[in-house]
Each structure stands twice: as C-alpha cells, then as structure tokens.
Amino acid sequence: MDLIKVVGFMKKYYIILILLTGFCWSKFTLSHHSVFAEYDINESITIKGVVTEVWFKNPHVRFFVVVTDKNGEKTIWNTHGHNPSMLRRAGWTRDTLKVGETITMSGDPTYDGSPKMFIRKITRSDGSVLENKVGGVR
Numbered sequence: 001m002d003l004i005k006v007v008g009f010m011k012k013y014y015i016i017l018i019l020l021t022g023f024c025w026s027k028f029t030l031s032h033h034s035v036f037a038e039y040d041i042n043e044s045i046t047i048k049g050v051v052t053e054v055w056f057k058n059p060h061v062r063f064f065v066v067v068t069d070k071n072g073e074k075t076i077w078n079t080h081g082h083n084p085s086m087l088r089r090a091g092w093t094r095d096t097l098k099v100g101e102t103i104t105m106s107g108d109p110t111y112d113g114s115p116k117m118f119i120r121k122i123t124r125s126d127g128s129v130l131e132n133k134v135g136g137v138r
Contacts, residue, residue, distance in 0.1 A: 038118075039110055039118040040108055044106055046105065047104070049077065050102050051063055051101045052065065052066050054097055056092075061084055062078060063097055063119070065077045075115050077105075080116070080119065081132040101124065106121050107121070119132040120132055
C-alpha cells in the first residue's frame with residue numbers, strides 16, 4: 001500500500017472523527033441554558049395560586065400554578081426550579097407539593113413578562129417554607 005494513500009485515509013478518518021465528536025458534543029452543550037439567560041435575577045415577583053401540575057423530572061422541576069387576578073382572570077404560571085437530583089439532596093420529593101395545594105411563590109421573572117418564573121421560595125398554606133436552594137448554586 002502506498003504511504004500517500006495511507007496518510008490520505010488517516011486524514012479523512014480523523015476529520016470524520018473530529019466532526020462526529022463535535023456534532024455529538026454540541027447536542028450536550030446546547031441542551032442546557034443558564035437561568036440568567038431567561039430570568040431576571042435582579043427582580044423578584046410573588047404569586048399566589050393553586051398547583052395544577054407537578055413535573056419532578058429533568059432538566060428542571062416544574063410546577064404549574066393557576067393564579068386568579070382581582071378581575072377573576074386565571075393565568076397558568078409555568079414555574080421552574082433546580083434539577084430533581086439537587087432538590088432531592090435538599091430534601092424535596094415528587095410529593096413535596098401536591099396538585100390542589102394553595103401556595104405563595106416568589107422568584108425571578110422572565111425578561112419578556114411571560115407567566116414564568118425561576119422559583120426562589122414557596123410558602124405553603126400551613127406557613128412552612130420551601131427554598132429552591134442547593135449547596136453551591138444560587
């Protein structure tokens with residue numbers, strides 16, 4: 001086999017390997033986003049409503065909360081917390097909040113004003129407080 005052909009094959013092989021690695025890696029790096037990109041951590045909002053849905057799964061826990069304003073208009077808020085693994089270590093479980101439970105929740109609003117927030121604190125109707133805090137992460 002000619003040495004030039006071997007070197008040419010190896011170059012093609014390495015280029016393909018690099019491209020495939022880059023493609024696969026980009027899937028992982030693009031799949032996560034920063035809290036700072038979507039939520040304004042310099043502002044805080046508080047809502048009071050009823051939990052309608054609980055998602056205790058990756059990439060972030062989510063609680064859907066129906067909030068009724070002073071005119072009787074209902075809005076469903078999509079609220080996000082840290083990932084389930086981190087919250088489990090902080091004592092949260094899938095049953096920490098239940099559908100039908102009335103809560104007061106404060107957190108970081110979105111930049112665009114949509115009914116979403118990154119949860120910082122949840123106060124339950126019995127007065128107990130849950131914090132969406134985990135060691136080493138704001």
